[in-house]
Amino acid sequence: MLIKNKKRSDCSESEVTPKTIYLNRRQFMKASSGIVLGVGGSNVFAALQGGNPLTPPTPVKQAFSQIIQTPYGSSETPAPYDVATTYNNFYEFGYGKGDPSERADNFKTRPWTITVEGEAENTGTFDLDDIIKTSALEERIYRHRCVEAWSMVIPWVGVSLGDVLKRFKPTSKAKYVYFETLYDPKQMPGQNSGSIEWPYREGLRIDEAMNPLAMFTVGMYGSILPNQNGAPVRLVIPWKYGFKGIKSIVKIRFVETMPLTTWSSLAPGEYGFYANVNPNVDHPRWSQSQERRLPGGVLFPNVIDTQMFNGYEEEVASLYSGMDLKRFF
Numbered sequence: 001m002l003i004k005n006k007k008r009s010d011c012s013e014s015e016v017t018p019k020t021i022y023l024n025r026r027q028f029m030k031a032s033s034g035i036v037l038g039v040g041g042s043n044v045f046a047a048l049q050g051g052n053p054l055t056p057p058t059p060v061k062q063a064f065s066q067i068i069q070t071p072y073g074s075s076e077t078p079a080p081y082d083v084a085t086t087y088n089n090f091y092e093f094g095y096g097k098g099d100p101s102e103r104a105d106n107f108k109t110r111p112w113t114i115t116v117e118g119e120a121e122n123t124g125t126f127d128l129d130d131i132i133k134t135s136a137l138e139e140r141i142y143r144h145r146c147v148e149a150w151s152m153v154i155p156w157v158g159v160s161l162g163d164v165l166k167r168f169k170p171t172s173k174a175k176y177v178y179f180e181t182l183y184d185p186k187q188m189p190g191q192n193s194g195s196i197e198w199p200y201r202e203g204l205r206i207d208e209a210m211n212p213l214a215m216f217t218v219g220m221y222g223s224i225l226p227n228q229n230g231a232p233v234r235l236v237i238p239w240k241y242g243f244k245g246i247k248s249i250v251k252i253r254f255v256e257t258m259p260l261t262t263w264s265s266l267a268p269g270e271y272g273f274y275a276n277v278n279p280n281v282d283h284p285r286w287s288q289s290q291e292r293r294l295p296g297g298v299l300f301p302n303v304i305d306t307q308m309f310n311g312y313e314e315e316v317a318s319l320y321s322g323m324d325l326k327r328f329f
């Protein structure tokens, strides 16, 4: 994976959101709306954090007005919206961290369908909004750790991936699940070039996909996903490096054998299928023992220790018991 020197995210210390502001926001929302975060809540968030979360389109407005607050990450301080939406990896729109926010404005995310194939009883093509409308959306604040050794805290909106996958009734032969991003070089200029074989592909073992932490994500900061963050739907697998969080998903396939994935095909010695965050297994070209928590900058690099499974060890370590994590990286 490329590491570029990023200028857009080199924020000054004054841009770091003080925890008191964030905690006040959560108290405000609890006081004003019980356990439900409404669109009003996200607007308060935007005012405090800078930036403008998008307005949900009519068919899913109702679902977004009833986001359930969860205890996940309630003590964490999310990155300002502006940082999370201008410092991105989405190579379909270019390799620079600022390219996706500059080039994805006209990306068409509705109507949006997902084709479900393979080892499942309920296959076919499904409208994403029908899935959203029948889901109880949750806000979960997760640590987001990129293999490039930067990280952010982001309040995502979505549902457990397992709950969505169960709707398709995977058979006992479904040992893995494979995901694919849209292939549309007219809309995604990055797909016209580069060394990646498009579309972007990812996969999980079925028990990883069913772990309650794995998230089918349709929003962030209380509203829908901005295009640069993977609209209209992406994965968020918080104990894994960010590249497992495939964006703009159009295909889900239940399969018997481990699927080929973009980064592990491109550089198998550098990026494994599992890609669990692990401070004890370095990338061949850099250490994974620490990370730059964004926002940060030259004067305030904000380097912190990386945690095993990104701090989600209790929830996910049992998935890998008996496995040599240096071999299965």
Ligand code: MTE
Binding pocket: 087, 088, 089, 090, 091, 092, 145, 146, 147, 181, 200, 228, 229, 230, 241, 242, 243, 244, 245, 246, 247, 248
């Ligand atoms: N999905 C697609 N389709 N294309 C990409 O280039 N980049 C991955 C992942 N999902 C990527 C993708 C990487 S390397 C990371 S770190 C995260 O998206 C970044 O998510 P963010 O931009 O929302 O922080």
